[in-house]
Amino acid sequence: MTRTRTLRIDRITCTGRGLCAELLPELIDLDEWGYPVLKDRAVPDHLRTHARRAVAACPRLALHADRGRP
């Protein structure tokens, strides 16, 4: 039973609202147009709660934290 989570962005759904980068700046940057850039897809243990919040906060439901390693 793995607890590791991997970030995934549904690029078609994402409209660059940018909440994810505000809530999870450790793992997510924004490009010049406001679209997310994943710095690291693997979520370290100490950021699990922040990652969950960012996933829940995306107004487009485009951010996912999939089970398993990248």
Added chain:
Amino acid sequence: MSSSATAPFAPHHLAPGPGDAADARLLAGWYATGQPATLADHLGRHGPPPVTAVAGGRTSPPLVEAVEAAGLTGRGGAGFPTVRKLRAVAGRRGRAVVVVNAMESEPASRKDRFLLAVAPHLVLDGAVLAAIATGADTVHVCLPRDRSDQYRQLSAALEERRRARLDPVRLRLHALPHTYVSSESTSLVRWLNGGPARPQGSPPRTHERGVARRPTLVHNAETLAHLALIARHGPDWFRQAGTPDEPGTTLVTVSGAVAAPGVLEVALGTPLTTLLGRAGGPTEPLRAVLLGGFAGTWLPDAHTHTPLTRRDLAPLGAVPGAGVLVALPHTACGPTETARMLAYLAAHSARQCGPCRLGLPAVAEDFTALAAGRADPDLLSRLHCRTGLLPDRGACRHPDGAARLAASALRVFADDVDRHLTHGGCPATHRPPRIPVPPATPPETWR
């Protein structure tokens, strides 16, 4: 167009030349007769498709095992092991569907068109055999809508097969909108499901839930033709050509500054210089070659001794792709040619994902400014930064391909880029461009 030894772009115009047939498998019939193969020709040469021999087997169908032993990889560009797709689809519950990807949207590629023109039944055999091996009852053949000759010819081929009662599965022909990204496998599935021919992104993956929510096997036309021969002659025969890691032959479209541009069949591992030689040789000194097409990689002329395999090309940042080789002469301007291709790729973005919709035109505009000698001081660093942010940020690999092209151009034409930045151009800038590029206008329809 030249009337020489290579198999030409327009097969019906020219006769095959001598000395080409050494490596030919898919094109053997064409080299022997110079005629597109009718069903009778095809059955005379290859015999009927071994439909009873490919199914059955306690653990997995014999054809799947044969394809695994043969080491066949996809010939559509990604080079994915064919057996993994076959197993993934065969292993799922529910009636599967097979889709033949004959979209060939890469502007510099002609190989699938050529193969379907001269040996349509080899491709169709492969599709039917793959369908039987995966438990599919339907084969969808997808062509671009603007190739009506090809559509007519394939309709006739399908009708021949129907009359001969050859196939135990249903074959259907479809004409899809022709855009650069409509050849992506998820675009085909989306269109067949009634949607636009735009990439879908995953999950769910096509082999899990594709056409009509059924497990779906999408293969390039050439891949299926190889599969049809493996079903007949076995994996050992297939491995007699190519390298141990990358066996078999592959179709290559050679164009640009060569005496006899056309489609060749060569063993994997053939050096690029040999490909150029088989296409009549360079007509003038070369600056670079473009390998893999518009989503491919520029390689300096000094690297043309490299064998055509993934392993040998990987250190150069290149992949064989869908077998496209364009020879760029010394008198051409690398940045200008690249800028034109990038503008086309940007116009053909499906406009679904922000990084591609905004990033691709930005990179293309920067490149156009660079080519025209209108560069501002920040242009180069901006271009590197924006190009670096394209890969892996789309629902499909379209932005990745454009980034590969742009990055390799900055590397290979570094001297030219310098001259464009400091002097506003190079001696070749004002000559007419050498690589034909379709108009950089967005597709009229996705449906």
